[in-house]
Amino acid sequence: MRVPLIIAFLLFVLASCSPKTYVFVGNEHRFGDLSDGLPDLDSTATTYYEGGSIKFEGKYAVTLDKQLSNIKAGEWKQYYENGQLKSEGNYKISSYLNCCVSGACREYYSYKDGLWKYYSEKGILEYEVEFKPDKLHVNTNCEGGDSVTFGIVKTIPLKYKGTLTPDNIFELQKVVLEEEVGYLTYTPLNGELYITFEPKK
Numbered sequence: 543m544r545v546p547l548i549i550a551f552l553l554f555v556l557a558s559c560s561p562k563t564y565v566f567v568g569n570e571h572r573f574g575d576l577s578d579g580l581p582d583l584d585s586t587a588t589t590y591y592e593g594g595s596i597k598f599e600g601k602y603a604v605t606l607d608k609q610l611s612n613i614k615a616g617e618w619k620q621y622y623e624n625g626q627l628k629s630e631g632n633y634k635i636s637s638y639l640n641c642c643v644s645g646a647c648r649e650y651y652s653y654k655d656g657l658w659k660y661y662s663e664k665g666i667l668e669y670e671v672e673f674k675p676d677k678l679h680v681n682t683n684c685e686g687g688d689s690v691t692f693g694i695v696k697t698i699p700l701k702y703k704g705t706l707t708p709d710n711i712f713e714l715q716k717v718v719l720e721e722e723v724g725y726l727t728y729t730p731l732n733g734e735l736y737i738t739f740e741p742k743k
Contacts, residue, residue, distance in 0.1 A: 572650065573603050573613075579634030579655065579675075582606065584615050591623050603635055603650075612719050614652040626665040631658030631673070633717075638680050638688040646684070651728055652717055654693040660714075669702045671695050671714065680735040692730050 574582030583604035589597045600618030603611045614633040622628050633652040640649045654673040662668050673693030681687045695711045717728045724741040 572605050572648065573611075573635060574606055576635055576637070579636065581613075581615050581635060583608070585610055593623065595623055595625050596621050597623075600633070611650070612721060613650050614717075614719070622663050624663060626663055627661050628663075629658060629660045632656050634675070634693070636691040638682060638690045639684060640688075641683040649682075651690075651726075652719065653691065653728070654715070654717065658714070669699070669706050671699070671702075671706070671711070672697075673715070676730075678730055678733055678735040680737065690735050692728070692735050694730055 581603035583606065584601040585604050586599075586601050588599050591597050598618065598620050600614055601616040603613040603615045605611060613635055615635055617630070617632050619630045620628040632655050634655040635650055635652055637648040637650045640647055653675070655675060657670055657672055659670050660668050672695065674696055675691045676694040676696075678690050678692050679687055680690045693715070695715060698706050698708075698711065712729075712731075715730050719726045719728070721739075724739055727738045727740065729736045729738070
């Protein structure tokens with residue numbers, strides 16, 4: 543009598559334990575721990591205008607296997623061609639799940655975070671805006687897409703009313719990443735993150 547009860551109990555336990563499904567995600571931790579939005583490794587870079595003046599100064603994320611990426615991370619400054627500071631602020635990194643040729647993979651991108659300052663060509667501070675991380679939806683090659691974090695300007699400071707328009711905010715929230723053959727533009731709008739590609743000319 544004991545043996546059938548033990549067998550029945552074991553069968554019940556085995557039947558009630560559902561198997562866990564694990565999905566391998568390629569390049570899951572490509573930049574290390576991103577819980578703070580910053581990569582474990584980065585490299586400082588400076589880009590110049592054709593005339594020789596500085597265009598951009600900032601850091602790019604470096605993968606754990608020491609490969610330089612095009613993902614902006616940390617403090618960045620952009621300059622006008624006349625040498626005056628155009629904008630300054632910080633980028634953070636996040637990712638979303640995509641369905642790639644070899645299976646599930648992570649796609650990484652930058653977004654603006656915290657206080658950003660924008661200047662005129664004469665070096666005068668025009669406005670300061672706060673980018674706050676928000677959850678958006680992005681369509682991917684995977685059914686249902688994914689949820690992403692992206693920096694959004696939620697309020698326009700009253701002192702800039704009339705000078706800083708919703709159209710300006712729409713443009714400021716965009717993030718452009720330069721690829722080898724073109725440009726990826728990340729545009730937040732109505733709870734969605736739209737990603738477009740423009741080839742280099």
